[in-house]
Amino acid sequence: MSKLYLVPTPIGNLDDMTFRAVKVLNAADLILAEDTRTSGKLLKHFEITTNMISHHMHNEHKTVDNLVQKIKDGQTIAMITDAGTPAISDPGFLLSRACVEAGIEIDCLPGATAFVPALVNSALPNDKFVFEGFLPVKKGRQTRFNILADETRTMIIYESPHKIIKTLKDFVKYFGEDRRVSISREITKLHEETLRGNPVELLQHFENKPPKGEMVVVVEGRNSK
Secondary structure, three states: OOOEEEOOEOOOOHHHOOHHHHHHHHHOOEEEEOOHHHHHHHHHHOOOOOOEEEOOOOOHHHHHHHHHHHHHOOOOEEEEOOOEOOOOOOOOHHHHHHHHHOOOOEEEOOOOOOHHHHHHHHOOOOOOEEEEEEOOOOOOHHHHHHHHOOOOOEEEEEEOOOOHHHHHHHHHHHHOOOOOEEEEEOOOOOOOEEEEEOHHHHHHHHHHOOOOOOEEEEEOOOOOO
8 A cells, every 4th residue: 555654864873774764765666855965875875776856845835735646646655854754853744744634644664863862861851851843043032932941841952053052042041051951963973972061061162162063952941950
């Protein structure tokens, strides 16, 4: 039966690719990739020759209906993103929703996603947490921080290296100087590291040592000690 597969891909270390992911990508009729150049290297490494087309945030609104029809016509489609699990701060939600509305089966494979190892490595409470993904850059940023200031669960945020200093300054402004923060960067890669401390300590670190690599920031909730 034709269906949509959401297939996680490694976030750095290619050894994290699962046997099942390779099997599904080989068997699919079509692979949707966020960036065909990036995914092309992955497919070549695992000797996957399935036809691949581009599917990303700039064209997904226009292509969803056509892709749903392809699955209805009998094709099995597998979707991957540049790294991690589709739809987690990446394309995937729109197509998944459209497939559900059309009665099409969806199968999301288990696999790599950046926030899970970052949360576990943080040593902060992980029985309850909230995933915020990327925070608003301008519009709505202050409002979001005002809401998060009262959040009692551990918070998980994705951040780029050129915005981390601004974000840490906002932590000081809205959360205070004493919140515990953990920042994991380059997860699964050669220079992977996790830094822990309060916002002021981490701010001083990155002001002295320019930040590099995509980051997962884990922040303790209000009164979680």
